[in-house]
Amino acid sequence: MKKVTLADVAARSGVSKSTVSQYLNQRFEYMSKTTKEKIEKAIAELDYQPNYIARSLKQKRTSMIGVIVANIMHYMSTEISRAIEDYFNQHDIHAIICNADDDSEKEKKYIEMLRAKQVDGLIIFPTGQNAALYKKMEQENYPVVFMDRYAEGIHIPAVAVNNAEAAYEAAEHLIQKGHEKISIITPPLTISPRIERVQGFKQAMKDYNLPVKKLSVINAEISQVQNEMKRLFEEEPPTGLLAGNDRVLLETLAFFKKESISIPEDVSLIVFDNIPFASFYHPAITSIIQPSYEMGAFAAKCLMKLMMGEKLAEEKNIFTCKLEIRESTAQKQ
Amino acid sequence: MKKVTLADVAARSGVSKSTVSQYLNQRFEYMSKTTKEKIEKAIAELDYQPNYIARSLKQKRTSMIGVIVANIMHYMSTEISRAIEDYFNQHDIHAIICNADDDSEKEKKYIEMLRAKQVDGLIIFPTGQNAALYKKMEQENYPVVFMDRYAEGIHIPAVAVNNAEAAYEAAEHLIQKGHEKISIITPPLTISPRIERVQGFKQAMKDYNLPVKKLSVINAEISQVQNEMKRLFEEEPPTGLLAGNDRVLLETLAFFKKESISIPEDVSLIVFDNIPFASFYHPAITSIIQPSYEMGAFAAKCLMKLMMGEKLAEEKNIFTCKLEIRESTAQKQ
DNA sequence: TTGTATGCGTTATCAC
DNA sequence: GTGATAACGCATACAA
Numbered sequence: 001m002k003k004v005t006l007a008d009v010a011a012r013s014g015v016s017k018s019t020v021s022q023y024l025n026q027r028f029e030y031m032s033k034t035t036k037e038k039i040e041k042a043i044a045e046l047d048y049q050p051n052y053i054a055r056s057l058k059q060k061r062t063s064m065i066g067v068i069v070a071n072i073m074h075y076m077s078t079e080i081s082r083a084i085e086d087y088f089n090q091h092d093i094h095a096i097i098c099n100a101d102d103d104s105e106k107e108k109k110y111i112e113m114l115r116a117k118q119v120d121g122l123i124i125f126p127t128g129q130n131a132a133l134y135k136k137m138e139q140e141n142y143p144v145v146f147m148d149r150y151a152e153g154i155h156i157p158a159v160a161v162n163n164a165e166a167a168y169e170a171a172e173h174l175i176q177k178g179h180e181k182i183s184i185i186t187p188p189l190t191i192s193p194r195i196e197r198v199q200g201f202k203q204a205m206k207d208y209n210l211p212v213k214k215l216s217v218i219n220a221e222i223s224q225v226q227n228e229m230k231r232l233f234e235e236e237p238p239t240g241l242l243a244g245n246d247r248v249l250l251e252t253l254a255f256f257k258k259e260s261i262s263i264p265e266d267v268s269l270i271v272f273d274n275i276p277f278a279s280f281y282h283p284a285i286t287s288i289i290q291p292s293y294e295m296g297a298f299a300a301k302c303l304m305k306l307m308m309g310e311k312l313a314e315e316k317n318i319f320t321c322k323l324e325i326r327e328s329t330a331q332k333q
Numbered sequence: 334m335k336k337v338t339l340a341d342v343a344a345r346s347g348v349s350k351s352t353v354s355q356y357l358n359q360r361f362e363y364m365s366k367t368t369k370e371k372i373e374k375a376i377a378e379l380d381y382q383p384n385y386i387a388r389s390l391k392q393k394r395t396s397m398i399g400v401i402v403a404n405i406m407h408y409m410s411t412e413i414s415r416a417i418e419d420y421f422n423q424h425d426i427h428a429i430i431c432n433a434d435d436d437s438e439k440e441k442k443y444i445e446m447l448r449a450k451q452v453d454g455l456i457i458f459p460t461g462q463n464a465a466l467y468k469k470m471e472q473e474n475y476p477v478v479f480m481d482r483y484a485e486g487i488h489i490p491a492v493a494v495n496n497a498e499a500a501y502e503a504a505e506h507l508i509q510k511g512h513e514k515i516s517i518i519t520p521p522l523t524i525s526p527r528i529e530r531v532q533g534f535k536q537a538m539k540d541y542n543l544p545v546k547k548l549s550v551i552n553a554e555i556s557q558v559q560n561e562m563k564r565l566f567e568e569e570p571p572t573g574l575l576a577g578n579d580r581v582l583l584e585t586l587a588f589f590k591k592e593s594i595s596i597p598e599d600v601s602l603i604v605f606d607n608i609p610f611a612s613f614y615h616p617a618i619t620s621i622i623q624p625s626y627e628m629g630a631f632a633a634k635c636l637m638k639l640m641m642g643e644k645l646a647e648e649k650n651i652f653t654c655k656l657e658i659r660e661s662t663a664q665k666q
Numbered sequence: 667t668t669g670t671a672t673g674c675g676t677t678a679t680c681a682c
Numbered sequence: 683g684t685g686a687t688a689a690c691g692c693a694t695a696c697a698a
Contacts, residue, residue, distance in 0.1 A: 005691055016669045021693055030667050047469075052449045053395065054691035057386050057674050064450075072415070082405070085432070094446070096429055099418070113427070116385045117397075136380075253613040280586040282615045338675055349685040354677060363683050387675035390690050 004046045013042035024050055056118065064094045065303060066114035068107060070125035070148070070191075072099040075246050076273050076292050077125070080147065083296025084123060091304065093120070104129030115142075121303045126151050128191055143306035145299045149192045150316070157306070159299040159317045163193045166288050166321035167200030170242055170270045173286075173323060175208050178332035179240035179268060182210070183232060185218045185225060185252070186244030194219075197244060197272065225251035226258075233259065239332055243271040249278075249285070264330035270323075283327030291319050337379045346375035357383055389451065397427045398636060399447035401440060403458035403481070403524075405432040408579050409606050409625050410458070413480060416629025417456060424637065426453070437462030448475075454636045459484050461524055476639035478632045482525045483649070490639070492632040492650045496526045499621050499654035500533030503575055503603045506619075506656060508541045511665035512573035512601060515543070516565060518551045518558060518585070519577025527552075530577060530605065558584035559591075566592065572665055576604040582611075582618070597663035603656075616660030624652050 006024070010017045015035055022031060023039045042048070056062040067084055069077045085095045096119065100107040104127040111133055114122060121143035126134065134154045137144050146158035167184070174182050184201045186194045198217055205212050215236045220228045225248055232238065243249040249271040256263065263269050263283055270286045271278065278285040298319075302312055339357070343350045348368055355364060356372045375381070389395040400417055402410045418428045429452065433440040437460040444466055447455060454476035459467065467487045470477050479491035500517070507515050517534045519527045531550055538545045548569045553561045558581055565571065576582040582604045589596065596602050596616055603619045604611065611618040631652075635645055 003691090006693095007691075017692080018670080018694080019668055022668090025693080032667065035668080049445070049449055051390075051451060051691055053386060053390050053451045054674090055693075057384075057390050057676085057691080058693050060674075062386065072411070078405070078411070082432075094429070094450070096427070099415075112382070116382055117427070118384060118386045250609065250613065253610075257613055257615075257617075276583065277586075277610045277614075280583065280590055281610075282590075284590075336675090339677095340675075350675090351677085351685055351687095352683085355684090358677080365683065368683080384675055387690090388677075390675080390692090391677045393690075 003051075004048050005051070006048070008046055009039065009042045009048050012046060013038040015039065060118075061120055062118045063092060064096055064117070064119045065121045065123065065307075066110070066117075066119040067095055067097045068100050068110050068114070068122065068124045069097060070100055070127065071102050072097075073247060074273065075275055076148075076290060079274075079292035080296035080299075083293040084300045087297050087300035087304075100125070100127060102127065108133060111137075121145075121307045123147055123299050123303055125149060126191075128152075143303055145303045145306070147295070147299050155315060157302055157312045157315050157317070159295050159302065159319070160193070161290050161295070161319045161321050163196035163321075164200035164203070166272070166323070167197040167242065168204045169200075169321075169323050170272075170286075170288055171201045171204035172208070173325065173329060174240035174242075174268055174270065175204065175210065177240075177268060177329060179238075180210055180332075181236065181238040182240035182242070183216050183218060183236075183238045184242040184244060185220070185229070185248050187222060187248065188219050194244060197242075201242060222247050222251060226255045229255045230259075233261070238267065240268045240329075241270070243269065246271065246273045246275045249273075249275065253281075263328045265333075268329040268332075270329060279326065281328075285328040286326045287324050289322045289324050291321075295319050336384075337381050338384070339381070341379055342372065342375045342381050345379060346371040348372065393451075394453055395451045396425060397429055397450070397452045398454045398456065398640075399443070399450075399452040400428055400430045401433050401443050401447070401455065401457045402430060403433055403460065404435050405430075406580060407606065408608055409481075409623060412607075412625035413629035413632075416626045417633045420630050420633035420637075433458070433460060435460065441466060444470075454478075454640045456480055456632050456636055458482060459524075461485075476636055478636045478639070480628070480632050488648060490635055490645045490648055490650070492628050492635065492652070493526070494623050494628070494652045494654050496529035496654075497533035497536070499605070499656070500530040500575065501537045502533075502654075502656050503605075503621055504534045504537035505541070506658065506662060507573035507575075507601055507603065508537065508543065510573075510601060510662060512571075513543055513665075514569065514571040515573035515575070516549050516551060516569075516571045517575040517577060518553070518562070518581050520555060520581065521552050527577060530575075534575060555580050555584060559588045562588045563592075566594070571600065573601045573662075574603070576602065579604065579606045579608045582606075582608065586614075596661045598666075601662040601665075603662060612659065614661075618661040619659045620657050622655045622657050624654075628652050 006017055006020050010020045020039055028036055067081055081097050088095045098110040107127050108130050123145045125147045126149050128151045134151055138156055144156050146156050148160055150158050189195050202212050215232050218228050243252050272288045274287055274289045278287050339350055339353050343353045353372055400414055414430050421428045431443040440460045441463050456478045458480045459482050461484045467484050471489055477489050479489050481493055483491050522528050535545050548565050551561050576585050605621045607622045611620050
């Protein structure tokens with residue numbers, strides 16, 4: 001049960017610790033065949049496993065990076081995380097995923113914990129609420145990449161999408177189908193993508209001379225979405241709806257089911273984010289698709305460069321969304 | 334940019350390293366108020382952050398555990414992982430989630446990597462293909478809990494569900510609705526839950542004197558599911574269908590959509606696993622619901638006990654599934 | 667080609 | 683109450 005260490009291997013094979021260490025680090029060049037074999041034999045017999053913790057302490061690298069996801073319940077987060085993991089796996093680097101649960105306190109806790117664990121870099125979906133911490137990392141030149149969102153005044157490289165344009169395009173699509181009463185529903189406007197989406201929506205309405213009423217833009221906690229929708233459909237029933245993300249969509253569908261509202265007969269529906277079942281749904285749901293996997297892979301590559309001490313060319317890296325028109329948006333009757 | 338260490342704090346506050354260490358470990362009992370304050374001041378001024386790697390090396394504990402998920406694409410995996418994370422978070426232990434992608438080589442690599450990183454314990458959804466490794470951990474008395482599956486001949490505590498009974502109940506439900514031509518579709522029978530589900534299904538058919546034909550049990554890779562379904566519906570169209578898990582369900586729904594097969598008019602459908610959109614789908618899909626969160630929490634608690642050196646009472650801990658009847662199963666016309 | 671000595675940043679043991 | 687000093691398991695500069 002006692003752990004076998006490099007010293008044990010050295011003793012067993014009759015060489016010094018340094019030689020064994022050389023062996024472990026694949027530096028066989030200046031090592032006699034016989035010593036190499038002796039070491040191999042000892043390792044096999046003892047079933048020796050190197051202790052990465054000790055190595056990390058010495059090398060000042062852990063070969064671990066941290067990913068702090070805003071909310072793991074979003075499908076997009078999962079996709080991005082997978083891309084990041086895939087990339088770093090290829091480089092024998094472990095990605096530790098943490099879920100901040102949209103809570104800036106948790107975010108702070110995780111940033112501090114991961115740094116205490118000496119991770120070599122961080123990819124963060126920032127809540128935006130921890131400016132001082134972000135600033136500190138920026139000043140220390142610690143490798144960080146922001147994902148999906150920016151934080152004002154912080155010069156940390158970010159990967160995001162063209163939210164405003166995408167929302168504009170979605171609204172335009174509804175307008176061109178003859179809809180005039182359109183609403184957008186998002187969670188509270190605490191982070192940049194949501195703000196940009198609402199902006200894009202408003203701009204489209206304005207450009208097409210449609211009024212943006214009070215109930216045209218609804219921002220509510222997920223738990224309140226159904227209540228807000230109830231009010232919306234009682235007071236100003238829209239014929240077109242933009243769901244600001246996947247969780248809003250679930251609430252919307254639940255609400256529609258309860259109230260027997262049909263898509264697209266009663267309402268045309270578009271959702272932000274790619275959701276696995278959107279294309280199988282009855283009807284298939286028109287979606288604004290973000291290139292999540294590519295974004296994750298790109299962010300990973302950026303972080304890797306930072307960790308190698310390189311500078312990045314761009315501070316903001318914007319990917320383009322695609323409006324995938326399916327069956328949930330139809331010509332207004 | 335240079336890292337500030339405990340030694341720096343000691344120098345700055347004019348006390349010894351040991352005293353600072355005491356402070357960090359909250360052992361103020363035998364410490365004068367003034368030294369305490371001096372240390373506090375120095376830590377604040379230097380913005381000192383302890384290095385957990387160094388601490389771990391000394392303490393031989395990392396306060397990290399590993400979770401090796403069979404396939405993160407299953408919604409159930411996500412739920413279980415969350416439960417595990419939640420539990421360990423409360424104990425200031427970090428859970429590192431790894432995705433074995435149903436690949437025993439990856440599983441092996443992750444087990445070895447996590448142990449090299451000195452994690453204090455492991456929760457594994459075993460592929461079953463690494464018997465030697467499992468055996469070794471068992472013999473070393475290393476804290477491990479299996480999730481969702483067993484491995485024959487390995488005496489490692491496991492948390493799972495009553496798959497056979499649940500499948501039996503599901504089949505029975507269809508039979509009682511008048512269905513006689515029923516099929517079950519699962520991925521290849523490489524792991525215990527799938528085998529048990531098929532067994533339960535066959536048993537129900539037998540008990541009700543219904544024939545189990547060749548096409549009644551289909552086992553296929555996810556990518557082949559649609560092809561196999563095509564054959565099934567051409568040769569022996571069933572009126573009742575059991576989808577073995579969430580990914581099979583997605584393929585099924587895609588196939589149905591393509592072939593304009595309606596649920597429940599043409600086929601009654603039941604799916605294993607709880608899937609977020611199942612209840613919103615048109616029609617809402619009858620599901621065999623596993624208590625994922627409870628299972629994850631329970632496994633976490635078991636692992637914690639093992640890590641504290643306690644013995645576990647039970648080797649197999651079986652949770653009970655619940656058949657939630659919704660709109661996708663109807664009386665046969 | 668191999669060995670010795672030292673240090674990474676902590677904690678633990680024991681003096682004082 | 684506080685401070686030397688020795689570990690923890692490994693890597694590395696330098697000797698031999």
